Amino acid sequence: MADQPLWNQLIFYFTHNGLYILQQFGRHFLISFYGVLLAAVIGIPLGIYIANHYRLGDFIISVANVIQTIPSLAMLSIVMLVLGLGANTVIVTIFLYSILPILKNTYTGMKNVDPNIIDSAKGMGMTGLQLLYMVKLPLAMSVIMSGIRTAMVVAIGNTAIGAFVGAGGLGDMIIRGTNATDGAPLILAGALPTALMAVITDLVIGSLQKYFEPNNLHKK
């Protein structure tokens, strides 16, 4: 096998382990997705809250900034000390990394809603809750989406590193490739789908984000 060109080896691997790769692909995606979902579930409401309490906002955002500066391998190891090996450790790490972009974008999105529109909505008799879900959220949605987009792309990369703590996923194949002699096809078989996943996710969320842009809504 090893005497064959790299390209042929790769195709061979794909044809013989297609299902396995697909499985790892799904696992990889879900780990990233859960982490980001968790971050969104907590980050969006928190962002909405701090947009109305901006002294608190500065503090929370600087905390999130600090988290962001920790290198991902270090973060993984620290979380591993608490949660042990496995996918959960990676999900928590991704959650921590995703908090900042989601929180910050939610905060910015809410802050950027034209105060005139808020004034007029309030003056027409909207309750705080109506103001939020009828006006602020729809108008901030595209900015929030762009936060999720950033978080998701970063998360897919970080999940690959997560293979070090035994989470599986496409990163697992990359690591095995680096450990094996002549592991190039294995590395590519893990790296190419990872890159593809990041690009596709970016495109899909990007178009969602466009869809939510207030000025584009009429092109539904």
Add this chain to the structure above:
Amino acid sequence: MSTAKEIVSFRNVAKKYRGGSVGVENINVTIKEGEFVCFIGTSGSGKTTTMRMINRMIDPSKGKITFKGHNIRHYDPVRLRRTIGYVIQNNGLMPHMTIQENITLVPKLLKWPQEKMDKKAHELIKLADLPESYLDRYPAELSGGQQQRIGVVRALAADQDLILMDEPFGALDPITRDDLQELIKHLQEELGKTIVFVTHDMDEALKLATHIVIMDSGHVIQDDTPDNILQHPANDFVKDLLGEERLLQAQQNTLSVSDIMSTNPAKITLGKSLAEAIRTMSLRHVDYLLVTDDDNKLKGYIDLETINERYSKDASVSDIYNCTRMKFRKDSYLRDTSEKILKQGYKYVPIVDKDNYLIGTVTRASLVNIIYDAIWGKEELDNPDEIKLPASIAKGSDKS
């Protein structure tokens, strides 16, 4: 209008901000149903603050505001706001909602059935004078003026009687603004809506308002009808705000002809001979004479042309005089007469009292003086004896 019920009243209202800065102080204003009230003042005068207290966008720190007889503190702010129309400068349309959704926003908050909302949307887009196809568009697809039209009619969607407008036309070009001013004047006059309008544009206020409240640094300086404010500005601040030009124009509007007439008209009695008439003309440097009877009652006029054509030695004035074409009563307003004099090319118009006694004339020369004053300000006139000036023109504007 004076018998109309009051809809909003401010009693000793004050707003102090944290840190002690005063928003407004000692506001006492009563707004009656059907009025068009303009709050006017420079920025920082508290006019917007005062308006926003009506729908509890700002709560006063002191005093009482009533809406339809009840203290607004006893209303739930959200429900209060749904019964008061609200229009702001940059139209405040929701960019993510269609025009229809924008118009029926308050009805939707009030949970009207869908058919009723549809009907209302169609009714209001007609009122805004825009095609019904616009209902499905988004605000960004409309021009600024069209957007503000929607902004205005939206304030009526739930049949609000009172509409608050915060400098709604500040960002519009003059032509569009005129159109919109007509629209809201129509709402007030035909539909009987009460409008509270905040502006810093005096022309706009004078054009629209039936009631003007002038504010400066948080205080009401003057609270009156536009006419009264023009006639009796409370102080120099109001005068400055109005501007010299408007004050002079306003004087012209309320001056009566007797204020500017010459009290010494060139006249002759019926019995005099034509020769005498010509002598009088030459003495007075005029080419016409007013003809009166011996009691000074106006009969008509005689001019050089007629004398020239029909001169005979023995004829008297009574033989050839013309009957009066145009005359004014001494208490008629100058604004009504000056245009007639100017447009119809009369050189002079006789002024009579109610029993038709001749008491003076208004000549084109007297009008020139008024216009001269309006353009160049007040100066010494060349012939102060000839033209009796009203005190208001001679000495400033403290009296009309």
